[in-house]
Amino acid sequence: MIDRQKILQDMDKRLRQLDEELEGLRSRVEGSAAATRAQARKAYDELRARRDELTGRLEAYRESGKAAGRELAAGFRKSLEELKKGLAGARQQSRPEDEGA
Numbered sequence: 001m002i003d004r005q006k007i008l009q010d011m012d013k014r015l016r017q018l019d020e021e022l023e024g025l026r027s028r029v030e031g032s033a034a035a036t037r038a039q040a041r042k043a044y045d046e047l048r049a050r051r052d053e054l055t056g057r058l059e060a061y062r063e064s065g066k067a068a069g070r071e072l073a074a075g076f077r078k079s080l081e082e083l084k085k086g087l088a089g090a091r092q093q094s095r096p097e098d099e100g101a
Contacts, residue, residue, distance in 0.1 A: 007061075028040070043089075
């Protein structure tokens with residue numbers, strides 16, 4: 001049996017962790033050189049939009065029935081993993097050249 005409350009708490013926790021990582025990325029974007037700032041800002045904006053989409057999915061999960069909830073939870077987890085991959089890529093791109101070597 002699925003413990004709906006635990007799933008919701010786990011999803012909230014993961015979103016908070018993503019928010020911290022996105023904030024770190026935003027700080028690096030603001031401190032980057034002008035040439036890379038536009039590219040990094042675009043990556044940040046795309047990741048932020050994906051994160052906002054996850055928030056919508058979480059709210060839908062909260063309001064759903066059990067069967068739909070399982071499907072939404074699976075979709076949330078998949079989207080979360082995709083967002084993490086995108087965030088890792090953006091982190092790599094936003095590193096100063098001397099850190100990346």
